Amino acid sequence: MQPRFYLHQGVRQMRRRPPSWLTVSLLLGLMITAAGLRAQTVNPAAYWPFDEGTGIVAHDASGNNHDATLQGGAGWTAGLVGPYALSLPGAPGSYADVPTDVVDTTQSYTVAAWVKLNDVNGYQTFVSEDGPEPTNPESAFFLQLRGDSHQFSFTIPYSFFINAQSGFTPVAGRWYHLAGVYDAAAQSVSLYVNGVLADTIYRVAPRAASGHTGIGHGQFAGSYVDWVNGAIDDVRLYGAALSGADILRIAQIGNPSLTVPTVQPAALEVDAAHPGARLDPLFNGLMIEEINHSLDGGLYGELIQNRDFKDDPTTPVHWSVVQDGGGAGSIALDPSQPVPNTALTVSLRVDVSHGPRVGVANEGYWGIPVRPLMTYRASFWAKAAPGFSGPLTLEVQSADGTTVYARAQVPEITTDWAKYGVLLQTFYAPFTDDARFVISTGSAGTFWLNQVSLFRPTYRNRPNGNRIDLMEMMAAMRPHFLRMPGGNYLEGNTIETRFEWKNTIGPIELRPGHMGTWGYRSDEGVGLLEFLEWCEDLNMQPLLAVYAGYSLNGTHVNPGPDLAPYVQDALDEIQYVTGSTSTAWGARRAADGHPAPFPLEYVEVGNEDFFDTSGSYEGRFAQFYDAIKATYPNLKLIATTRVSSRTPDVVDDHFYNSPRSMARMSSHYDPSNYGRTGPKIFVGEWASQEGSPTPDLFAALGDAAWLTGLERNADLVIMECYAPLLANVNPGAYQWPTNLIGYDALRSYGSPSYYMQVMFDWLHGDVVLPAKLTTSGGSLLYESVTRDTRDGTIYLKLVNMAGELQPLHVTLNGAGGAAAGLAVVLTSANPQDTNTLDEPYRVVPRIMQVRGGGPSFDLELQPYSVTVLPIGGPGHGQP
Numbered sequence: 115m116q117p118r119f120y121l122h123q124g125v126r127q128m129r130r131r132p133p134s135w136l137t138v139s140l141l142l143g144l145m146i147t148a149a150g151l152r153a154q155t156v157n158p159a160a161y162w163p164f165d166e167g168t169g170i171v172a173h174d175a176s177g178n179n180h181d182a183t184l185q186g187g188a189g190w191t192a193g194l195v196g197p198y199a200l201s202l203p204g205a206p207g208s209y210a211d212v213p214t215d216v217v218d219t220t221q222s223y224t225v226a227a228w229v230k231l232n233d234v235n236g237y238q239t240f241v242s243e244d245g246p247e248p249t250n251p252e253s254a255f256f257l258q259l260r261g262d263s264h265q266f267s268f269t270i271p272y273s274f275f276i277n278a279q280s281g282f283t284p285v286a287g288r289w290y291h292l293a294g295v296y297d298a299a300a301q302s303v304s305l306y307v308n309g310v311l312a313d314t315i316y317r318v319a320p321r322a323a324s325g326h327t328g329i330g331h332g333q334f335a336g337s338y339v340d341w342v343n344g345a346i347d348d349v350r351l352y353g354a355a356l357s358g359a360d361i362l363r364i365a366q367i368g369n370p371s372l373t374v375p376t377v378q379p380a381a382l383e384v385d386a387a388h389p390g391a392r393l394d395p396l397f398n399g400l401m402i403e404e405i406n407h408s409l410d411g412g413l414y415g416e417l418i419q420n421r422d423f424k425d426d427p428t429t430p431v432h433w434s435v436v437q438d439g440g441g442a443g444s445i446a447l448d449p450s451q452p453v454p455n456t457a458l459t460v461s462l463r464v465d466v467s468h469g470p471r472v473g474v475a476n477e478g479y480w481g482i483p484v485r486p487l488m489t490y491r492a493s494f495w496a497k498a499a500p501g502f503s504g505p506l507t508l509e510v511q512s513a514d515g516t517t518v519y520a521r522a523q524v525p526e527i528t529t530d531w532a533k534y535g536v537l538l539q540t541f542y543a544p545f546t547d548d549a550r551f552v553i554s555t556g557s558a559g560t561f562w563l564n565q566v567s568l569f570r571p572t573y574r575n576r577p578n579g580n581r582i583d584l585m586e587m588m589a590a591m592r593p594h595f596l597r598m599p600g601g602n603y604l605e606g607n608t609i610e611t612r613f614e615w616k617n618t619i620g621p622i623e624l625r626p627g628h629m630g631t632w633g634y635r636s637d638e639g640v641g642l643l644e645f646l647e648w649c650e651d652l653n654m655q656p657l658l659a660v661y662a663g664y665s666l667n668g669t670h671v672n673p674g675p676d677l678a679p680y681v682q683d684a685l686d687e688i689q690y691v692t693g694s695t696s697t698a699w700g701a702r703r704a705a706d707g708h709p710a711p712f713p714l715e716y717v718e719v720g721n722e723d724f725f726d727t728s729g730s731y732e733g734r735f736a737q738f739y740d741a742i743k744a745t746y747p748n749l750k751l752i753a754t755t756r757v758s759s760r761t762p763d764v765v766d767d768h769f770y771n772s773p774r775s776m777a778r779m780s781s782h783y784d785p786s787n788y789g790r791t792g793p794k795i796f797v798g799e800w801a802s803q804e805g806s807p808t809p810d811l812f813a814a815l816g817d818a819a820w821l822t823g824l825e826r827n828a829d830l831v832i833m834e835c836y837a838p839l840l841a842n843v844n845p846g847a848y849q850w851p852t853n854l855i856g857y858d859a860l861r862s863y864g865s866p867s868y869y870m871q872v873m874f875d876w877l878h879g880d881v882v883l884p885a886k887l888t889t890s891g892g893s894l895l896y897e898s899v900t901r902d903t904r905d906g907t908i909y910l911k912l913v914n915m916a917g918e919l920q921p922l923h924v925t926l927n928g929a930g931g932a933a934a935g936l937a938v939v940l941t942s943a944n945p946q947d948t949n950t951l952d953e954p955y956r957v958v959p960r961i962m963q964v965r966g967g968g969p970s971f972d973l974e975l976q977p978y979s980v981t982v983l984p985i986g987g988p989g990h991g992q993p
C-alpha cells in the first residue's frame with residue numbers, strides 16, 4: 115500500500131466544534147430560503163429561437179415583442195436547438211437587427227447564444243447592443259470571438275485592457291454555448307463556455323446601451339463591424355446576472371450531456387535523476403516606477419507633499435494657512451523669490467499680520483505618521499523680509515491642531531536664503547496618521563519658505579533614504595535585481611517629461627523635478643543614485659532601463675543623428691553606474707557620495723516599444739545596441755519587443771490578465787508552445803488582475819500558477835518581476851487597480867500574492883526537475899519542481915485553483931527515500947479573501963504537517979491553495 119501524506123491544519127484551534135442545534139436550524143432556514151429563490155426561474159427579456167426557417171422575421175419568444183429582422187445575406191440553416199438557426203455569411207451588412215436595446219446594460223444582465231463558426235479568424239461578434247455616444251459609438255458589450263487572442267470573449271469596453279476570455283481557440287464547425295454575465299453588485303464580467311465558467315474579471319464599469327440590438331455584428335468607432343461567418347442559435351438576453359447553475363441549465367437545452375466537471379485525482383511523476391535547466395541566479399527581482407505614489411508618498415522617506423511648491427502653478431496645494439488663537443496672516447506662491455543657484459524657482463510667501471500664532475501646515479501624503487518615540491529630521495530653506503527674524507516653531511500636530519506630538523524651534527532666520535535643519539521627537543504619542551506638519555511664528559512680518567522637508571526614520575539610516583517597513587517587506591522577497599526606473603515613468607508622456615537621469619542626481623535642491631506619467635509630479639528625491647543605493651541595501655543588481663526615444667503620446671526620435679544625443683545619454687548613464695572614478699561620470703558619482711561603482715549586467719532599451727507603431731524601434735534599438743556593445747561588450751541588452759535589426763540578448767514580455775487566464779498561460783513558454791532558438795526571456799511585468807488596490811487570494815493563485823510556468827521553463831525565462839510593486843492605498847493615491855504591497859502613511863501590508871512570492875523566493879532549488887502532471891475532470895492544478903544541488907532538497911510547488919480538495923499521487927523517480935516534513939500552504943476559505951491595512955494577516959502562509967514518506971506518496975491539496983513541499987535535504991524538508 116502506498117503511504118499517504120496529509121496536509122492538515124496543525125493548529126488546534128482550527129478544529130471545528132460540532133454545530134449547535136441553533137446553528138443547524140439557522141443554516142437549514144437559509145438553505146430552504148436559497149432553494150426557494152433558486153427555484154424561481156428568471157424569464158428572458160428577449161429570446162430568439164431562430165426556428166422560423168423562412169422569411170426575414172425571427173420572432174421574440176419571450177413575449178416582449180423584440181422581433182429581429184434578417185438583413186443582407188442573413189438566412190437559415192440547420193439548428194442545434196430546434197430545427198433552424200440563423201445563418202450568416204461573414205459579409206458586411208448580414209445580421210439580424212432588433213430596432214431597440216433589450217436590457218439595461220448598466221445593471222446586471224446575461225446574454226447567451228449557441229454559435230458555430232465556419233471560419234475562426236478575425237473579430238466576429240455574435241450579440242451586441244449599440245452604444246449611446248453621439249460620436250463614434252461603440253457597443254455596450256460584445257459576445258464575440260476576438261481577432262487578437264483568437265478566443266471567445268465577453269467584452270465590455272472600458273479603461274483597463276483585459277477581457278473575460280475562453281482560454282482556447284474554437285474549432286470551426288463545432289457548436290459552442292456562450293454566456294456573458296455582467297454582475298453589477300460585484301462589478302464583474304464572466305464568460306461561460308458550454309455551461310462552465312471560463313473567466314471572470316472585476317472592477318468593470320458597465321457601458322450604457324441605446325439603439326439597436328445586433329445579432330451577428332458589433333459596433334466600433336461608429337460603424338457596424340465583426341461580421342459573423344457561421345450559425346447562431348437560441349439567443350437569450352436576461353435583465354439579471356444568471357447563476358452558473360442557470361447557465362448550465364440553458365446550455366443543456368442544446369446539449370443535455372453538458373456538465374460541470376468535478377475534480378478528479380491527479381498524478382505527478384518527477385524525474386529526479388535527470389535534472390533540467392538551472393535557474394538563473396537573478397531569477398526573481400523587483401520592478402519600480404513612480405506610479406501609485408510608490409516613491410513620493412510611498413517608499414521615499416519624505417513626508418511633506420509638494421515640498422518645493424511646484425505641484426500646482428497657481429496654488430500651494432497640500433498647504434494651508436494656520437491662524438491660531440486669533441492670529442491673522444496669509445500664504446501665497448511667490449515666483450519672484452527663487453532660491454539662488456538652485457532649481458527652487460517658486461517659494462511660499464508667509465505674511466503674518468499679527469499673532470499670537472500664524473503659520474503654514476502641510477497635510478503630508480494622506481497624513482503624517484505618528485508613533486511613540488519617533489524621530490523626524492526636518493529641514494527647509496528660509497528667507498526673512500527686513501524686520502522679521504523668527505523664531506520659527508516646527509510641530510507635528512493632530513490634523514485639527516489641538517494636540518502637539520513633537521516640537522522643535524529654529525530661533526532665528528536671516529534676510530538671506532539659508533537652509534535650516536532640526537530634529538523632532540515624539541514621546542507618549544499615539545499610532546496615527548491623522549496629523550499634519552506646521553511651521554509657525556508668533557511674530558508679525560514676512561518670510562519665505564522652500565523645499566520644506568520632514569523625513570521619517572530611514573532604512574539603514576540613509577540620509578534622503580527609504581521607509582523602513584517597505585524596505586523590510588521587499589528584503590523578505592529576497593530579490594536579485596531591481597528593474598528601474600520604469601515602466602511608463604521612464605518614457606514620459608512626452609519626450610520632455612521622460613526620466614532624464616542627469617536631472618535626478620546631486621543635491622536635491624538642484625533637481626528640477628518633472629511631471630510623471632501617472633497624473634502627479636515628482637521632484638526626484640529618488641533619483642538615479644537613490645535607486646542604486648536601494649539596490650545596494652537589498653543586495654540587488656540594478657537592471658537599468660534607458661530612455662530609447664519613444665514617449666507615451668506616440669512621439670519618437672528618428673534613428674540616426676536625431677537619436678545620437680539620447681544614445682550618448684545612455685552611455686553616460688551606464689558610466690555613472692559602473693565607471694571608475696577616473697571616468698567623467700564615475701567621478702561625478704563619487705562626488706555625489708558613492709565612489710564605488712555598482713554591478714550591472716543588464717540594460718533595457720526603452721519600455722513597451724511595441725506601442726510605437728511607426729516601426730522606429732528597429733532602428734532605435736540597433737543604434738543603442740551598437741553603441742552600448744562597442745563600449746560595454748559584456749553588458750546584456752534587453753529589447754522591449756521583438757526586433758530583427760539586431761539580436762537582443764533578452765526580450766522583455768509583459769502580461770496582465772485575469773487569474774484564470776494567467777494560470778492557463780502558464781504553459782506559454784513550454785517547449786511545445788515556444789521555440790528555443792531566439793533570445794532569452796525576461797518577464798519584466800506580470801500580474802493577475804483581481805482585487806484592488808491589492809490582489810486577492812484567487813489572483814495569488816493565478817500568479818502562483820503563472821510562476822510555476824516561468825520556473826519550469828527556466829532554460830528560456832531567466833528573470834521575472836511582478837508589477838506594480840507598491841501602492842499607497844488611500845483613495846485617489848493609486849492609479850493601477852492591482853498592486854503587490856499596500857500602505858498608508860503609517861501602516862503597510864503584503865497581499866496574498868506577496869506572501870506567495872515570498873514562499874516561492876525562499877523555497878526553490880537551483881535546477882528544474884522534469885515532471886509530468888496528469889489531470890482530468892475539473893482539476894485546475896499547476897506544478898513546478900526544482901532541486902537544490904547543494905543539499906539535495908526537492909521543492910514541489912503545487913497550485914490548486916479549484917474550490918475542492920485535490921487528491922494527488924506523487925512519484926519521485928530517482929530520488930531515493932523522500933523524507934516526511936512540513937509544507938507551507940497559502941489558502942483561505944474564499945478565493946476573494948484578501949489582506950488589508952486593518953486585516954494584514956488574513957491570508958498568510960501556514961506551516962502544515964506532512965505524514966508518511968517514500969518515493970511514492972499521496973497528497974490532498976487544500977481547495978484554493980498554493981503548497982510548497984520541501985522533500986529530503988539536510989532539514990528533511992523543514993521549510
Ligand code: AHR
Pocket residue numbers: 403405600601602603721722799837838850
Ligand atoms: O505596471 C504598470 C504599467 O504597465 C507600466 O508602467 C507599463 O510599462 C505597463 O504598461
